[in-house]
Amino acid sequence: MPYKNVRRLPPLLASRRMTREQYDRVLPPLRDALLAAQKRLADEKPFALAVIVTGVPTAGRSEIVNQFLEWLDPKHVRVHALDVLRTASHARPVMWRYWNVLPPRGQISFFFMGWYADCVYPALRHRKQAQRHHARALERIRQLERMLPQDRVHLMKLHLTVGRELQQERIHKLRADKLTRWRVTREERWLARHYDDVMKVAQRCMLDTQQPQAQWHRIDGSDPQSRSFAAGQLLLEELERGFGPSTPAQEPEHRASRHPTKMRSFPTAPPGGPPADDEYDLELETLRGRFALLVRRNRFRKHGAVLAFEGMDAAGKGGCIRRLTSALDARQYTVVPVSAPSQEELSYPYLWRFWRHVPKRGEIAVFDRTWYGRVLVERVRGFTPEHDWRRAYDEINEFEHQLTEHGLIVCKFWLSVSKREQLERFHARDDDALKRYKRDPEDWKNRRLFDAYGQAAREMIGRTSTDLAPWTVVEADNKKFARLKVLRSVCEAIEAAMK
Amino acid sequence: MPYKNVRRLPPLLASRRMTREQYDRVLPPLRDALLAAQKRLADEKPFALAVIVTGVPTAGRSEIVNQFLEWLDPKHVRVHALDVLRTASHARPVMWRYWNVLPPRGQISFFFMGWYADCVYPALRHRKQAQRHHARALERIRQLERMLPQDRVHLMKLHLTVGRELQQERIHKLRADKLTRWRVTREERWLARHYDDVMKVAQRCMLDTQQPQAQWHRIDGSDPQSRSFAAGQLLLEELERGFGPSTPAQEPEHRASRHPTKMRSFPTAPPGGPPADDEYDLELETLRGRFALLVRRNRFRKHGAVLAFEGMDAAGKGGCIRRLTSALDARQYTVVPVSAPSQEELSYPYLWRFWRHVPKRGEIAVFDRTWYGRVLVERVRGFTPEHDWRRAYDEINEFEHQLTEHGLIVCKFWLSVSKREQLERFHARDDDALKRYKRDPEDWKNRRLFDAYGQAAREMIGRTSTDLAPWTVVEADNKKFARLKVLRSVCEAIEAAMK
Numbered sequence: 001m002p003y004k005n006v007r008r009l010p011p012l013l014a015s016r017r018m019t020r021e022q023y024d025r026v027l028p029p030l031r032d033a034l035l036a037a038q039k040r041l042a043d044e045k046p047f048a049l050a051v052i053v054t055g056v057p058t059a060g061r062s063e064i065v066n067q068f069l070e071w072l073d074p075k076h077v078r079v080h081a082l083d084v085l086r087t088a089s090h091a092r093p094v095m096w097r098y099w100n101v102l103p104p105r106g107q108i109s110f111f112f113m114g115w116y117a118d119c120v121y122p123a124l125r126h127r128k129q130a131q132r133h134h135a136r137a138l139e140r141i142r143q144l145e146r147m148l149p150q151d152r153v154h155l156m157k158l159h160l161t162v163g164r165e166l167q168q169e170r171i172h173k174l175r176a177d178k179l180t181r182w183r184v185t186r187e188e189r190w191l192a193r194h195y196d197d198v199m200k201v202a203q204r205c206m207l208d209t210q211q212p213q214a215q216w217h218r219i220d221g222s223d224p225q226s227r228s229f230a231a232g233q234l235l236l237e238e239l240e241r242g243f244g245p246s247t248p249a250q251e252p253e254h255r256a257s258r259h260p261t262k263m264r265s266f267p268t269a270p271p272g273g274p275p276a277d278d279e280y281d282l283e284l285e286t287l288r289g290r291f292a293l294l295v296r297r298n299r300f301r302k303h304g305a306v307l308a309f310e311g312m313d314a315a316g317k318g319g320c321i322r323r324l325t326s327a328l329d330a331r332q333y334t335v336v337p338v339s340a341p342s343q344e345e346l347s348y349p350y351l352w353r354f355w356r357h358v359p360k361r362g363e364i365a366v367f368d369r370t371w372y373g374r375v376l377v378e379r380v381r382g383f384t385p386e387h388d389w390r391r392a393y394d395e396i397n398e399f400e401h402q403l404t405e406h407g408l409i410v411c412k413f414w415l416s417v418s419k420r421e422q423l424e425r426f427h428a429r430d431d432d433a434l435k436r437y438k439r440d441p442e443d444w445k446n447r448r449l450f451d452a453y454g455q456a457a458r459e460m461i462g463r464t465s466t467d468l469a470p471w472t473v474v475e476a477d478n479k480k481f482a483r484l485k486v487l488r489s490v491c492e493a494i495e496a497a498m499k
Numbered sequence: 500m501p502y503k504n505v506r507r508l509p510p511l512l513a514s515r516r517m518t519r520e521q522y523d524r525v526l527p528p529l530r531d532a533l534l535a536a537q538k539r540l541a542d543e544k545p546f547a548l549a550v551i552v553t554g555v556p557t558a559g560r561s562e563i564v565n566q567f568l569e570w571l572d573p574k575h576v577r578v579h580a581l582d583v584l585r586t587a588s589h590a591r592p593v594m595w596r597y598w599n600v601l602p603p604r605g606q607i608s609f610f611f612m613g614w615y616a617d618c619v620y621p622a623l624r625h626r627k628q629a630q631r632h633h634a635r636a637l638e639r640i641r642q643l644e645r646m647l648p649q650d651r652v653h654l655m656k657l658h659l660t661v662g663r664e665l666q667q668e669r670i671h672k673l674r675a676d677k678l679t680r681w682r683v684t685r686e687e688r689w690l691a692r693h694y695d696d697v698m699k700v701a702q703r704c705m706l707d708t709q710q711p712q713a714q715w716h717r718i719d720g721s722d723p724q725s726r727s728f729a730a731g732q733l734l735l736e737e738l739e740r741g742f743g744p745s746t747p748a749q750e751p752e753h754r755a756s757r758h759p760t761k762m763r764s765f766p767t768a769p770p771g772g773p774p775a776d777d778e779y780d781l782e783l784e785t786l787r788g789r790f791a792l793l794v795r796r797n798r799f800r801k802h803g804a805v806l807a808f809e810g811m812d813a814a815g816k817g818g819c820i821r822r823l824t825s826a827l828d829a830r831q832y833t834v835v836p837v838s839a840p841s842q843e844e845l846s847y848p849y850l851w852r853f854w855r856h857v858p859k860r861g862e863i864a865v866f867d868r869t870w871y872g873r874v875l876v877e878r879v880r881g882f883t884p885e886h887d888w889r890r891a892y893d894e895i896n897e898f899e900h901q902l903t904e905h906g907l908i909v910c911k912f913w914l915s916v917s918k919r920e921q922l923e924r925f926h927a928r929d930d931d932a933l934k935r936y937k938r939d940p941e942d943w944k945n946r947r948l949f950d951a952y953g954q955a956a957r958e959m960i961g962r963t964s965t966d967l968a969p970w971t972v973v974e975a976d977n978k979k980f981a982r983l984k985v986l987r988s989v990c991e992a993i994e995a996a997m998k
Binding site: 062065066069070074075079081082083112178179180181182183185285286288289292293296318322325326329330331334335337339343344368 | 561564565568569573574578580581582611677678679680681682684784785787788791792795817821824825828829830833834836838842843867
């Protein structure tokens with residue numbers, strides 16, 4: 001929901017002309033300060049900065065970005081200009097490509113149109129058809145822009161504007177000279193012809209995405225010196241604000257969900273007892289065949305699947321995963337083992353390392369431990385402050401929402417093992433030389449927190465089990481039962497989605 | 500060229516049956532040793548291991564990989580099964596996707612069919628048509644497999660084979676049962692029907708790619724226990740060999756090129772004097788327009804370009820690059836600034852970090868410093884042993900060959916500045932507050948080695964200027980002249996390629 005108290009357009013900057021002499025006088029200290037700030041950012045890496053540059057044609061979007069590139073040390077700067085997705089059947093969820101190029105801390109990235117191109121252009125061109133998608137597109141953007149600053153990717157959003165007459169004049173001038181004619185694309189001429197519509201859509205879009213930590217700045221593009229200087233000053237302010245004391249964190253959006261759900265411990269023993277050996281063998285092979293055929297069907301190419309496994313140590317995740325993957329062609333799936341984040345991963349927003357592994361349509365990604373680490377191990381062991389893991393529930397729900405709305409089938413399994421069974425498996429590992437590598441001093445530390453993990457898991461499941469991405473609790477004290485149940489659930493979920 | 504002295508098939512391993520009891524007795528110590536070796540690999544990271552598993556259907560390729568996954572700690576293992584490229588118009592050079600998933604040091608990666616699928620299947624299916632591509636495909640593989648072990652990605656190549664009768668029997672058995680019928684794909688049945696052809700192509704391919712550091716191992720897949728054990732033993736041997744003393748480095752293939760080329764210093768002053776200001780402005784705009792129109796042509800979408808800039812410090816690379824990119828739509832190009840490799844980049848083969856940035860068809864990548872760092876700064880400053888930078892000439896030529904044969908237009912510029920002009924620019928930087936960030940103590944260190952750099956550059960240009968990827972030496976003592984010459988060369992190269 002947009003924040004009502006900021007639902008007005010920001011003031012228009014740089015509307016006063018600046019002479020060349022004035023500019024030459026004020027620029028040097030600004031450039032100096034910018035370079036110093038950038039150097040500090042690159043050295044200390046307290047945050048990353050994503051600068052989104054939008055606006056109307058001829059208002060000076062590329063000139064501003066080129067200006068920045070000349071002023072800053074190019075080593076720590078990237079420029080991204082992602083084309084509008086023209087097909088609805090792209091291989092991955094829409095936001096995937098933006099996640100893919102988010103700046104790590106210490107870096108400044110400039111995004112031409114940022115993630116707004118996918119949202120603004122369809123709204124302009126196919127108004128009727130796009131309406132229902134448009135609201136959701138804005139929602140995705142708002143959620144992303146709430147999350148990024150909290151994950152220390154600061155945002156600066158510039159909108160460059162210019163009056164209709166001046167725009168026409170500039171286009172005519174560029175097109176009149178055959179040397180500069182190529183600078184005006186067909187798309188830009190279309191946009192110029194629809195000036196009023198463009199302004200309306202752009203302004204509404206700005207209003208809808210105006211949030212405390214992701215404010216828009218409007219810059220008048222009429223005067224080249226003035227607009228450059230204004231953009232430079234904004235950048236400097238943004239960098240300096242970043243070095244200052246951090247702004248108070250925003251509250252998670254859905255406050256209601258903060259009340260802990262009441263739920264008893266999960267069952268761990270298979271209802272109806274463990275399966276007999278011969279029954280198990282037959283059913284395993286049957287389910288495996290069913291699964292294999294399902295993912296080979298043509299319709300599955302429009303979907304793809306994300307299979308997520310969580311559970312206490314020794315709950316049997318690996319065994320379940322191998323029973324699934326042995327039914328698959330190795331070209332169709334990846335297993336993503338998730339452990340403590342690497343130094344590189346820590347320099348990006350939390351969900352970055354999971355977005356990277358989102359499968360293409362028709363493919364399957366199996367996660368051995370998942371993005372839920374945030375509200376399990378990181379919460380229980382105190383690796384992450386409460387505010388950060390609390391907001392993760394909403395962020396995860398949104399992440400999975402984006403997967404499912406893209407067509408991906410999301411199944412999440414909590415392998416529920418009793419404290420006693422876990423102990424037995426630990427001891428079996430000690431005896432079995434082959435499983436020694438699985439012994440980890442961390443396991444015993446985690447075991448002492450068994451109940452805290454259980455409680456965290458119950459809250460997690462209460463808050464993140466949605467219709468489209470439900471949790472399945474698997475009674476895992478018996479491995480064979482667990483494997484069959486997992487395979488069966490996956491088959492049923494795929495059948496339901498492809499019906 | 501294949502090495503003649505090893506042009507015979509390796510012996511067939513695991514052809515003796517092993518009973519379940521024997522297997523259960525010999526396996527535990529093997530698994531134990533494998534885990535210990537893997538742990539050591541992950542801790543000390545002395546090398547990476549790429550295991551390529553090829554073979555005929557039903558010989559047990561996936562079973563072997565699954566076996567390894569069960570035996571090893573999955574955290575440091577990846578499995579890749581890249582589908583055959585079915586279209587000739589893929590966006591990037593064929594080897595790109597393999598570079599993209601090479602293991603970093605400390606990791607073991609399994610490749611189903613490795614980089615052989617693209618080479619074997621076309622040779623089987625469209626024999627006539629593929630012949631001329633086939634020789635080149637083998638050459639690319641041989642070159643890669645010579646380079647990787649020297650860059651500390653060790654290779655282990657397995658070929659699983661099984662007799663025609665046993666293969667038929669296994670296929671019939673799997674297809675007779677509706678539970679296992681799905682396990683035999685149509686492609687596998689095709690391959691089984693053409694058993695003799697498959698064996699012939701596979702064996703020739705093995706012979707053609709048998710090299711000292713990338714030997715093939717043939718495993719008889721008739722007996723499940725025996726083949727598993729043999730594969731496990733090979734893996735253990737390979738790991739242990741990796742920890743041992745490193746094998747003597749191979750000589751670069753083209754010995755002839757080791758004789759230094761004789762060449763005088765490069766010119767630095769613009770022939771015909773510097774351009775006048777008004778001439779410069781007009782010609783810059785003309786060239787920019789010509790360049791802009793060229794890359795907007797439909798034909799350019801079948802190409803794409805790689806523009807590489809090298810030169811002494813302060814030679815004016817950044818200025819030339821900005822004059823080029825200001826003619827482009829930001830969506831069409833990326834500038835890749837290259838500096839000292841990061842910790843992550845150092846854990847991969849040298850060329851990995853450049854392959855990552857190879858552009859798609861129709862796109863342009865501009866490298867501000869390049870892969871030639873190996874034979875310039877790394878050579879002159881002694882960061883890299885002589886043997887490694889010496890072999891880089893051939894490796895780079897092959898890299899660029901792969902780019903150009905894919906259709907990419909490769910232009911390489913050496914901006915040649917005189918020692919005196921460089922000094923003047925350094926001093927100008929000291930005076931100009933805005934360029935302070937460009938001052939780097941390294942610059943002065945490099946300046947003391949000016950002549951050594953010049954010599955390295957001359958040898959580099961002599962050895963890596965090829966018809967398809969030529970060097971252009973740009974007299975850079977005058978910035979304006981240099982910018983015009985660069986723009987003009989790029990336009991001419993694109994026009995020549997699109998003729």
